[in-house]
Amino acid sequence: AQKVTQAQTEISVVEKEDVTLDCVYETRDTTYYLFWYKQPPSGELVFLIRRNSFDEQNEISGRYSWNFQKSTSSFNFTITASQVVDSAVYFCALRQGGSEKLVFGKGTKLTVNP
């Protein structure tokens, strides 16, 4: 069975701090895909990144970076120099190869205070 665990329910930081959001997944498949989505206070879900199980290369996009480690089944997300606009709920999700179903974690609510 697939499962995504985001152990951090809520995180609060002060602007300009770095923050890492943890994501641990479980799957028996060798081919799978991992995703991060952002849900700002306005409510929509915004796609941030997709990672394939056969590509462990880390990725950086501006202030955002992702660390994928198959050895620990983790796909962590780091925001560098956080800003108030980063305040949102962030969801990690898993999709097994051969299915289109996304399994979401419970989300981590990030609050960035000025």
Add this chain to the structure above:
Amino acid sequence: DAGVIQSPRHEVTEMGQEVTLRCKPISGHNSLFWYRQTMMRGLELLIYFNNNVPIDDSGMPEDRFSAKMPNASFSTLKIQPSEPRDSAVYFCASSLVAGGSYEQYFGPGTRLTVT
């Protein structure tokens, strides 16, 4: 290009009434998904279609829920009769499935309140 369009954005109805939620996927996408989000259960997949055909409806709560996709540009999720426990935000998402894994793009959601 327009994103996923959902209507209505907000719906308030009384218990027992029929509710119909509508979704227009991104043009060219061939998969469509209906999700429900609640505080208690988080984001749950209700049903998804590929090329207008329902593939997996195992997440549909019960017979009161039904979904259709009559063509590639329109889908509905119907609840009849509605109950207070159906109150949630319902999201529609679409993606292009073509030999690989592609991300799902979500609509703005419909906030349903059943009194």
